[in-house]
Each structure stands twice: as structure tokens, then as C-alpha cells.
Amino acid sequence: MTSLSTPRTAAPSAGDQAERIxxxxxxxxxxxxxxxxxxEVQGQGYIGQALGVADVxxxxxxxxxxxxxxxxxxxxxxxxxxxxGHYAIAAYAAMAEAGIIPLEELETYGSDESRLPMSxxxxxxxxxxxxxxxxxxxxxxxxxxxxxxxxxxxxxxVFNLLSDGELDEGSTWEAAMSCAHHGxxxxxxxxxxxxxxxxxxxAGVLRTEPVTDKWQAFGWHALRVDGNDVASLVAxxxxxxxxxxxxxxxxxxxxxxxxxxxxxxxEKAHFMRVEEHEWQIARTQLEEGLAR
Amino acid sequence: xxxxxxxxKLTTSAMIASxxxxxxxxxxxxxxxxxxxxxxxxxxxVGLSADLAKYTDMHVFRDAHxxxxxxxxxxxxxxxxxxxxxxxxxxxxxxxxxxxFATRRAYDFLCLDIAEPGLNVNVVGALPGLTxxxxxxxxxxxxxxxLRGCPNLTIVDPCDSVDIEQAVPALAAxxxxxxxxxxxxxxPTVLDEYDYRFELGKAAELRTxxxxxxxxxxxxxxxxxxxxxxxxxxHVDVSVLHVPTIKPxxxxxxxxxxxxxxxxxxxxxxxxxxxxxxxxxxxxxxxxVGNRVVPIALPDEFLAAGAxxxxxxxxxxxxxxxVARVKRELGGASxxxxxxxxxxxxxxxx
Numbered sequence: 001m002t003s004l005s006t007p008r009t010a011a012p013s014a015g016d017q018a019e020r021i022x023x024x025x026x027x028x029x030x031x032x033x034x035x036x037x038x039x040e041v042q043g044q045g046y047i048g049q050a051l052g053v054a055d056v057x058x059x060x061x062x063x064x065x066x067x068x069x070x071x072x073x074x075x076x077x078x079x080x081x082x083x084x085g086h087y088a089i090a091a092y093a094a095m096a097e098a099g100i101i102p103l104e105e106l107e108t109y110g111s112d113e114s115r116l117p118m119s120x121x122x123x124x125x126x127x128x129x130x131x132x133x134x135x136x137x138x139x140x141x142x143x144x145x146x147x148x149x150x151x152x153x154x155x156x157x158v159f160n161l162l163s164d165g166e167l168d169e170g171s172t173w174e175a176a177m178s179c180a181h182h183g184x185x186x187x188x189x190x191x192x193x194x195x196x197x198x199x200x201x202x203a204g205v206l207r208t209e210p211v212t213d214k215w216q217a218f219g220w221h222a223l224r225v226d227g228n229d230v231a232s233l234v235a236x237x238x239x240x241x242x243x244x245x246x247x248x249x250x251x252x253x254x255x256x257x258x259x260x261x262x263x264x265x266x267e268k269a270h271f272m273r274v275e276e277h278e279w280q281i282a283r284t285q286l287e288e289g290l291a292r
Numbered sequence: 293x294x295x296x297x298x299x300x301k302l303t304t305s306a307m308i309a310s311x312x313x314x315x316x317x318x319x320x321x322x323x324x325x326x327x328x329x330x331x332x333x334x335x336x337x338v339g340l341s342a343d344l345a346k347y348t349d350m351h352v353f354r355d356a357h358x359x360x361x362x363x364x365x366x367x368x369x370x371x372x373x374x375x376x377x378x379x380x381x382x383x384x385x386x387x388x389x390x391x392x393f394a395t396r397r398a399y400d401f402l403c404l405d406i407a408e409p410g411l412n413v414n415v416v417g418a419l420p421g422l423t424x425x426x427x428x429x430x431x432x433x434x435x436x437x438x439l440r441g442c443p444n445l446t447i448v449d450p451c452d453s454v455d456i457e458q459a460v461p462a463l464a465a466x467x468x469x470x471x472x473x474x475x476x477x478x479x480p481t482v483l484d485e486y487d488y489r490f491e492l493g494k495a496a497e498l499r500t501x502x503x504x505x506x507x508x509x510x511x512x513x514x515x516x517x518x519x520x521x522x523x524x525x526x527h528v529d530v531s532v533l534h535v536p537t538i539k540p541x542x543x544x545x546x547x548x549x550x551x552x553x554x555x556x557x558x559x560x561x562x563x564x565x566x567x568x569x570x571x572x573x574x575x576x577x578x579x580x581v582g583n584r585v586v587p588i589a590l591p592d593e594f595l596a597a598g599a600x601x602x603x604x605x606x607x608x609x610x611x612x613x614x615v616a617r618v619k620r621e622l623g624g625a626s627x628x629x630x631x632x633x634x635x636x637x638x639x640x641x642x
Contacts, residue, residue: 075382122409129380134404140370141405144377144385147362151338152381171401174367178374181365 017234020063024230027097028058029290032259033283034093038109038116040279045110045118048263048272050090052194052228052254053161057094059233060159060190064241069099072127079145081130081160083138084192088120091128100127136169138162139189143175146184146247161190165197167208173218179247180219187247188240189220192227194254198270215249227252228259260285302599304425308347309600310478311423311511318478319453323416324352326460327386331357337464338378340364340387342371348388348418349476368398375413376405384412384464391417391432391473395439406469407444413470414463420449420473420510421561422590422607427597433590437566439471440539446470446492447538449510449561454483455536458490466492473510482514483534493537495545501531504618505549508559509535509568512588512609516559519614528622535568543575550576550583555621557586561609564589586621588614 012020035050060080067077082091089109096103101116108114115124121131130141142160149156166172179187193211195202202208215222221243225232233252240248257263260282263272274282312318331337331353339345339353343366354361362378364371368389375387387394394402394417406413417435424430439447446466450456456475463470486498498513499520508516513534520530533549535542550556550572560568569587576583590607604610608617 079380131404131408134400136369137373137401137405140373140401141377141380143370144374144379145381146377147374148338148378148381148383151360151378151383154381171369171373174365174370175373178364178367178370182362 021231021234024058024063024234025290027062028055028230029259029286031058031090031093031097032286034096034103034106035089036260036279036282036286038089038093038106039274041107042110042118043276044273045271046086046089047274048256048269049087049192049194050093051260051263052256052258053087053090053192054093054259055228055230055233056161056190056192056252056254057090058097059230059237061094061098063234064237065159066156067098067100067127072100076154076156078157078159079129079142081132081138081142081145081158082120082128083132083135083160083166084163085119085121085131085133087161087163088116088118091120092116092125095125095127101125135163135166136171139172139175139179142187142189143178143182143184146179146187147182150184150186155186157186157188159188159190161192163197164191164193164195164202164208164211165205167191167211167214168197168206176215176218176220183245184247185244189247189249191249191251192254193251194256196256196268196270201268211251215251219246221246221248222251223248224251224253227254259289302602304597304599307424307426307430308419308477309423309425311600311604312478312480317481319457319481320478321349321352321476322453322456322479323460323474323476324349326457327353328356330461330464331360334384334464336382336384338362338383338385340371340375340378340385342366342368342389342393344389344418347390347476348416348474350386350388350416353386368393369401372398372401372413372415373405375415376401376409376411379406379411379413380409384414386414386416386464388416388418388474390430391420391435392430394471395432395435399438402439402471403442407442410444410468412464412467415469415471416474417471418474418476422595422603422609423475423511423561423600425598425600425603428594431595433563433595434566435473436538436562436568440566440571444468445539448492448536449473449538450475450490450536451511451513451534452482453479454481454488455490459492459536462490462492475511480511480514482517488534490536493540493542495533495535495537495542497545497549498532498534499530501529502554503529503622504555504557505531505533505552506557506559506614507533507535507546507549507568507572509538510561512559512561515609515611515614518611519618522611522615523618526619528618530618538568538571541571541575543579546572546575547579547581550581555586555618556583557588557618557621559588559614562589563592565592586617588617
């Protein structure tokens with residue numbers, strides 16, 4: 001396999017751009033389908049979050065991130081840090097789409113001896129940069145990686161996917177201050193705002209809004225987009241790629257269960273139960289959505 | 293408290309009180325200078341601190357290598373998370389703060405970001421045990437107890453400037469994570485008078501003796517050597533086994549020292565819970581060795597504020613206190629004295 005690299009020069013023509021977005025949407029569809037297949041293995045789980053963040057991961061893994069699927073330790077790779085270990089299902093789905101892990105391995109998700117544990121860990125899975133799960137760690141590690149890469153003269157970028165619930169953690173804001181203080185424009189934080197955490201809606205658990213204002217006040221270049229709109233995501237990531245002088249954050253408002261109306265409309269749950277017969281319905285609805 | 297005529301009392305003095313005896317030979321900032329020497333040979337060495345460079349001797353490195361020093365602010369979680377990130381991209385960080393902050397405040401980050409991936413990050417904790425009179429906020433009396441349960445982590449408690457100078461390159465050379473209990477400022481120089489070299493994971497018998505064996509770590513080895521010399525004058529023959537590496541513990545050397553009929557005393561600048569005393573006791577019990585272990589350690593309490601000599605005396609870490617304890621034990625005092633343990637209960641019936 002060849003290395004994926006995004007040409008960051010020359011604005012694409014309108015036709016090229018439409019093709020690019022269509023290609024990413026196809027990838028997002030396959031990521032969602034992968035996630036549904038994995039969810040069915042477990043019968044329940046973080047499928048709502050995986051469907052919600054699929055468009056973000058499609059843009060990151062198939063359009064933005066520079067990496068070599070066959071060489072996960074390539075020193076010049078961009079780093080993608082998954083703070084939120086329970087989003088592993090979504091990350092594996094995207095990494096299979098990106099060719100980093102074999103598609104057929106996804107059916108081992110969460111099984112004994114699998115390289116794909118329920119909560120993502122670097123020691124288990126090729127291409128998984130850190131072991132997340134204890135929230136509030138990713139951005140601090142990203143800070144050190146970015147400082148280190150800059151010190152070494154390595155132009156690689158560091159991406160960190162956080163959840164809005166993770167903004168409850170004080171360590172996230174320590175690290176946010178640190179990235180801005182050190183002018184780490186090689187850091188891009190991505191915040192998945194699905195407005196839901198373990199005990200219920202974020203607004204009721206611990207209010208994090210106004211999220212954009214907070215990041216701006218901490219010295220970040222902050223953008224907020226519909227995280228289920230591929231065109232908006234692509235435009236925002238392209239803009240961030242050009243930004244210099246301060247770290248960037250892309251705040252993505254996503255819908256839990258996005259792409260599968262059956263799950264989108266169900267009562268929101270952090271850990272979603274899906275009945276045996278519903279998985280096929282979900283796959284059918286997903287396919288119908290792509291055709292529209 | 294009753295008030296009598298005012299008497300000149302010792303004062304707490306600065307945050308970092310010196311524990312060197314008057315007139316004792318010392319070396320200035322041995323950690324900082326050792327890190328500088330290492331940095332000349334190894335370009336991947338970097339330093340970080342959390343607003344405590346000046347108080348952890350990291351300022352010596354900062355001033356010599358400003359491009360390789362990273363000030364992380366008073367943010368210990370980010371200090372350790374970022375140190376992990378730097379190690380992930382191939383650097384070899386030394387991250388310094390006070391022991392209380394590295395272990396209590398940032399433990400999750402030390403454990404999950406550094407120890408679990410087995411990264412070569414060297415955490416340097418100042419004010420270990422009772423080395424400040426500022427009270428429990430700054431006294432890391434239980435840092436070893438917190439860290440000993442952390443897999444992958446190497447833990448070193450140096451005695452003096454010689455230990456620190458030799459430990460620094462050894463810690464960087466060890467592939468995994470380490471924690472160093474830092475002695476800083478004017479650090480006593482003691483071990484150069486012995487045939488000794490610091491070796492990671494190894495204990496060293498500094499002197500032999502037929503009557504008593506003091507198994508000691510950290511600055512208490514200095515006190516143990518002084519106590520041994522004093523006891524010698526009283527015709528008590530005392531051996532000192534210095535155990536600078538707390539984990540992995542040199543259990544072979546400890547068992548060798550214990551398999552005699554000598555009085556076995558452990559000496560540590562740490563609470564009696566979860567430090568050297570319990571490590572030695574577990575080593576003996578797991579090997580089926582039945583010696584009694586006499587622990588000289590800090591009590592299981594939040595300690596008082598005050599002047600360090602006063603506190604070391606009160607809590608039994610001074611040379612006088614070691615001598616008195618050994619004499620008491622040799623004089624056949626009740627084994628239960630001085631510890632939280634009950635005297636032998638009646639044996640359970642089968």
C-alpha cells in the first residue's frame with residue numbers, strides 16, 4: 001500500500017470538491033456499516049456514539065490524516081489520539097476503512113484474545129496511539145507529542161478526539177492552556193458534542209456550554225460545525241490545516257445514532273441496547289439513507 | 293500548652309530544609325549537574341517541570357539547555373501526560389515536581405500514560421518522606437506506598453549525592469519508567485567513603501556486623517551508618533545493607549542478610565505502611581523466613597509542621613533515635629513497643 005497524503009496546496013475545482021465529498025460520504029457509510037456489524041457481535045454498546053462520529057472519522061481517516069497503513073510506527077505519521085476509549089468501536093470501524101486493520105478482524109471486537117478490545121488500548125491494536133478510557137488524558141499526551149515533534153523538527157500533526165463529557169475533566173483544561181501557551185499549531189482537538197454522557201444529557205450532568213467561547217478564551221482557534229455534514233467538516237479541517245500560531249479545535253455537533261433513524265429517534269442512551277432483529281433493520285435504513 | 297519562660301526554639305526555615313549535619317560534606321544540586329552531563333552525551337534527554345524547576349535542581353539543566361527544557365506550569369497532570377507524549381516520539385524526559393504532586397495529584401497520569409505503555413519517562417519527586425517542615429501538604433510520607441503497586445515502575449530512593457549522580461544515567465538507560473526520590477540543594481556526600489557504586493536493582497552491604505543488620509534506604513542509610521559507628525563504640529557490631537532501589541527489590545540480598553540470628557532493623561524515610569519495612573517483611577514471609585522485622589519509619593499519621601531536626605527526633609528518624617531503638621531492642625524490650633501491632637495473641641486452636 002502507498003502512503004496516504006493529503007495535498008494541502010491548490011484549491012480543488014468545484015467538481016473535484018464534489019467528488020471528494022461524495023467519496024468521504026461513501027467512506028462514512030462503510031464506517032457506519034462496520035460499526036453496526038461490530039455492535040451486533042456484542043448485542044449492545046456504544047453504537048449510538050459510533051454512528052454519530054462516523055462522518056468526523058471518515059474525514060479524518062480518509063482525507064486529513066497522513067499515515068502508512070502498513071507501517072503504524074512510521075515516524076512522520078500524523079498522530080490520532082483517541083481519548084475516549086469507549087469510542088473504540090468507531091475507531092476500529094474507521095481504521096478498517098483506512099486499511100490499518102483487516103476488515104474481517106472486526107468480528108472479533110470485544111472477544112477474548114482479540115486485538116480489538118471494548119476500550120481502546122495502544123498495546124492491543126496497531127495504529128492505536130494511546131490507551132484512552134480514563135478521560136482527560138488525551139490532550140495532555142498530545143501536548144507532549146506536539147512539543148516533542150516540533151523540538152525534533154518533525155512536521156507531523158497531532159489530532160485528539162475528545163467528547164463533550166471529557167470537558168468535565170480539569171486535566172483537559174490544563175492541557176488546553178498548555179497547548180496555547182506553547183503555541184502548538186500542530187495540535188488539532190476535535191470535540192464530539194453529542195450532548196450526552198453516562199448519567200444523562202450533558203446540560204444536566206455538568207454544563208459545558210458555551211464550549212466555543214471557552215476554547216477561544218483559552219487561546220485556541222475554535223470552529224464549530226455540524227459534525228454530520230461532511231462538506232462543513234471538510235471545509236473546517238481545510239481551514240484548520242492552514243492556520244498557524246495557535247492550536248485549533250473543531251467542535252462537532254453530532255447526533256447520536258446518526259444515519260439510522262431507528263436509533264436516532266430512540267431514547268438517548270450512553271450504552272445502547274439493540275434487539276437482535278433490529279440490526280438488520282438498522283443496516284437497511286443505513287443503506288436507504290445513502291441512496292437518498 | 294503551658295507557657296513558661298520563652299526558650300529559643302528551632303524554626304521551620306525554608307520549604308526545603310537541609311538535613312545535612314553541621315560541617316558535613318555536601319554537593320550542590322547533584323541531580324541538575326548529573327542531568328547536564330548526561331545531556332551532553334544523549335541529545336534525546338529533555339527536562340520538564342511544573343513551576344518547580346528552581347526547587348528540584350532542574351534549573352541547572354534549564355540554564356544549560358534552555359532549548360531542551362519545557363516549563364509546563366503548575367499543572368502536574370499535564371506535566372506527566374506531556375512527558376509521556378515526548379517519550380512516545382522518541383525523547384527521554386526527566387519530569388520534576390514535588391513528590392506529593394507527582395504521586396497524589398497526578399497518579400492516574402503516571403500510571404496510565406507512563407507506566408502502562410512502559411515509556412522511558414523519569415519522574416523526579418522532591419521532598420520525599422519527611423524532608424520539609426511544611427506539614428502534610430508537602431510531606432510525601434506515603435509516596436512509596438502509592439507507587440509500589442504500579443506495574444512496570446522502577447523506584448529509587450538515593451542516599452546522597454553519590455547515589456544521585458550515578459542513578460541519573462542508570463535511570464535514563466533503563467528502558468521503562470522510573471521514579472526518583474530527589475534530594476536537592478546541598479546534598480550530603482557520604483557513599484564515596486565506601487567501596488560502592490550505584491547499581492539499579494541492587495542492594496549493597498556498606499559495612500558488615502555480627503549483632504545487628506540495618507536494612508536502609510534513602511537518606512536513612514546516612515543515618516544508619518552514623519548509628520552503626522556510634523553503636524560500635526558501645527561494642528555493638530552493626531551491618532548496613534543499603535537498598536537504593538525499592539522496586540524491583542533485591543530480595544536475594546535481603547534474604548541473605550536475614551538468614552542469620554542478628555537483629556533485623558529496617559530504616560526508611562517513609563510511613564511504616566507500604567514502604568521498605570513491609571517490603572522486607574513480605575520478602576521474608578513469602579520465603580518462609582521467620583525473623584522479626586523491627587521497623588524504623590514514620591508513624592501512620594499526618595505529621596506535624598516544624599523544624600526538620602525536631603521532627604526527625606520526634607518521629608524516630610534521627611541518628612539518636614536509631615541508636616536508642618537498637619539498644620532497646622537488644623535489651624529485650626517488648627516487641628510490641630513502638631508499633632501499631634498487637635503483642636502475640638494466643639494461638640488459634642485447630
